[in-house]
Amino acid sequence: MRLKKIVVAIAAASLVAQMSLAHASFYTEPGFAVTLTILHNNDGESALLPDQSFKTAQGTLIYGSAAAFSSVMKREVKAAKAARNALLSVYAGDSFLASKNLICSEPANSASTATVYDGVAQSLMPYDLHVLGNHEFDYGTGFLKRYIQSFSSKNRYPFISGNMDFSANADLSPLISKREPILRGVMIGKTLGRSYVHKDYTTGAIFGVVSAITPMLRTISSPGTSKLTSSDIATTAALVNKQVAELQARGVNKIILVSHLQGVAYDKQLISLLKNVDIAIAGGGDDLLTNPDVAESTQLIPGEGKPVGKYPEMVKDANGLDIPLITTKGNYSYLGRFDVTFDAQGKVSSYNKTTSYPRRVIPASTVSKALEVQDAVTPDAKIIEAMEVPLKACLAGFAKPFASSQVVFATDRGSATVLGVRTAETNGGNLVADSFLHAYSNRAAGANLPAAGSANPVVALQNGGGIRQNGGVTLPTTGVIGAISRGNTFDLLPFDNRLVATTNVRASDIKEILERSCAVSTSGGGQFLQVGGMKVTCSRSGTAIVVSSPTGDSYAGNITTAGTRVRDVTLNDGRALVKDGAVVANAPTVTIVTNNFTAEGGDNYPTLAKLVKVGFGVSYEQALYDYLLSFPKNAAGLPEIPSSDSRYSKTSGEGRFTWLP
16 A cells, blocks of 8 residues: 555656646646636537527517527626636537537538538637537537537637547547646647646636536447547546546646536536535536526526526535536526635635526517516627528528428327327328338448348337427428428427437337337327337237336336236237237347437336447438438429328328227
8 A cells, every 4th residue: 555655646746747847837826715707508509599489478588599698608707807706618518409500510411511500609709618518429520520620720619528538539539639638728729638727817826627428428429439438427436536636736726527417416426426626517407507595587587497406506525525516507598607716725615695696698679678687688799690690591491392292291299089199100100210210221331230131120119209299290281292391300300319229129128118108098198109110019908017217317217017018019021029918939139220318218218228229320300301312203303202102191100000999
């Protein structure tokens, strides 16, 4: 043990010696108490335009948008500087999202040089630092590189992720900082690293920032050859503690964690295992927190729902100390502001309970005036010119038809009396499921997945809750045969759900999965599955499977009562997986293609949650778009689904799912 301590001491001394030779003056502290204003947001998710609204008694109130958010951010920067506070502004991940807005940046086209509008808007805001979230990897590392490079060449735009290794990734390795940590204003260009040291130009104070991304990244996004260096919260905590120790060895004594773990429940677990972190900023959960010491009418957008917690939440760390945990609701609707005072030794002494709360983002309008919103802002004109105008021009193209159909597809959610995707088979559900099979056939090889065939039968599952009615209850949305636009497909499949595949799934697992689907009542449920590649029969007179509520960080609970509703499951090639309610002996294993939400156990699917998944780089909307393009063209040159296609000719489908009494 003594020898180990000596080795550690020598290593630390060597580190300090190296630091003293390079950038030693950077780490010089003023040695007095300082108040830091932290400005933060997360999960903007390409909600760039002023198109979010709440209905109020005075009319429809528009809120959010990147341009209005920028004005709020610049207002708070000005206020912090006027108070002579130190200042740090951070983006806690999910800076873009698969959507109509993002499609204008052509993320799926590796050769594209199209403008990345999210990057344009963010680079015009006064950020100091970005932490990577899971959605940054949704279109692979090629688009992530293009997004990072869309920022201006100013050296104040570092990107960090403390539990990622990009050295083997051809896209991102050229962006890696040659030194750790990244130092503000010292590293030139757009740098990518694990941690960051921020020197405030007003006070001279030094702040260290450590970071982490969700350990579930590989199952919910597409990081490619980038490596996740932690596997769970415990191993993530070990890496964060290592980052903290490295910063402390350089003399940094005020340390902030910025993470993107998918929800504050995970952040609380992580904080409980950490030492010497002073403040934690969370991303990924879209959690609305408010300060109980400030009137909610000051903090919340009129029409907003109830907050889910306090700003800040106080969480015990591994030393038993209270650590402030802060986050905000996303979509550029709120900017968090936290004013915290450190004493001369770098310890948190207090935070300002009257100024620390989320700032709402409301563009000035006649409705905001009627509501007497005193903090409404004029949107940033530079962002309007550089991003809003060209983006709106692009979006006009989403109204143009790219395909056509001689069939009207039923996409209603359904009820006990109305056919819908949450209650029974519909031709709309069949269309979505079949697009998954089409995507697998075209993309399996690129993801090192086995080809579909008799040796590897492939089935598709899509939860009814993921098929939405934003544009109406049919496709085409007019309710009559005719044109389909990209706007229609995004309205139908609006979530950032990515396709994943699970291979070698046993027939017994297929039965358990379908038991969960068939546990719905006659009024339906979001977990009801639209299927492809097989036929399923369920009986309502059977016992519905019972799954306990998820606990802790689990996406799904545990099966407490086995179901007996699934009667028969037969693959399209005629081979049976389940016969008369029993799993067939020696039945073939199959590959399941579904969206990542369902695959991870969403809608309380414990059987799916336990299986290993492989992503293959396409959103479920993109899969539908590609599938529609595969049909023969009509006289107008549009790919068209013919009325003769028996899979879709009836709104109730072709009989791939049957309910028995």
